[in-house]
Amino acid sequence: MNHYKLQMRRGILEEYSIKMKKVTELTSKAMAKSLNIEENCFLKQFGERAQHQARFNYYSRCQRPDLVLGLKPHSDGSGYTIILMDAEGLQVLKDEQWFTVPKISEALLVLMGDQMEIMTNGIFKSPVHRVVTSKEKERISVAVFYSPEVNKEIGPEDGLINEETPRLFKKLQAIKGNILKRLPG
Numbered sequence: 001m002n003h004y005k006l007q008m009r010r011g012i013l014e015e016y017s018i019k020m021k022k023v024t025e026l027t028s029k030a031m032a033k034s035l036n037i038e039e040n041c042f043l044k045q046f047g048e049r050a051q052h053q054a055r056f057n058y059y060s061r062c063q064r065p066d067l068v069l070g071l072k073p074h075s076d077g078s079g080y081t082i083i084l085m086d087a088e089g090l091q092v093l094k095d096e097q098w099f100t101v102p103k104i105s106e107a108l109l110v111l112m113g114d115q116m117e118i119m120t121n122g123i124f125k126s127p128v129h130r131v132v133t134s135k136e137k138e139r140i141s142v143a144v145f146y147s148p149e150v151n152k153e154i155g156p157e158d159g160l161i162n163e164e165t166p167r168l169f170k171k172l173q174a175i176k177g178n179i180l181k182r183l184p185g
């Protein structure tokens with residue numbers, strides 16, 4: 001890759017990161033509003049130095065999609081994850097069944113991670129998900145894992161705990177690199 005192309009790609013990534021910061025601010029506020037709690041409460045838990053880690057996933061075409069998965073079942077250890085994809089292939093597990101996430105053009109997918117499940121006291125679930133392969137099409141996705149700043153203490157929002165819905169999680173400390181929690185098997 002020549003120098004000019006490299007510079008250009010860096011520029012695009014930098015711009016994407018800056019825009020992602022805005023997206024996570026808006027999304028965190030919108031999620032709090034939807035739960036009727038103080039709009040900045042999740043942003044406060046994520047902290048001013050919240051982590052944004054981007055991962056590029058490339059899934060090549062596969063002759064035996066019935067035998068080969070692109071990504072094994074897991075839930076994300078992030079707060080939440082923002083996914084940009086160029087094709088279908090991502091599936092989420094609900095009621096022991098796999099559902100394909102539709103690809104909506106220009107749309108970003110917000111996928112809850114384990115830490116947001118904790119902060120919402122279990123109201124927003126961190127789904128087990130996987131990626132299937134395809135015979136016809138390769139696939140690329142960009143996942144931005146948005147997580148609380150390192151060493152930040154997180155826990156269920158007080159506003160979501162009451163007599164009917166008791167606290168489900170203890171307070172925890174956010175740690176670095178807790179991106180994938182793989183399930184056994």
Ligand SMILES: O=C(O)CCC(=O)C(=O)O
Nearest residue numbers: 057083085090131141143
């Ligand atoms: O490729 C995708 O759509 C999902 C990727 C994913 O689940 C991950 O990177 O943790």
Ligand SMILES: [Fe+2]
Nearest residue numbers: 074075076129
């Ligand atoms: Fe994931």
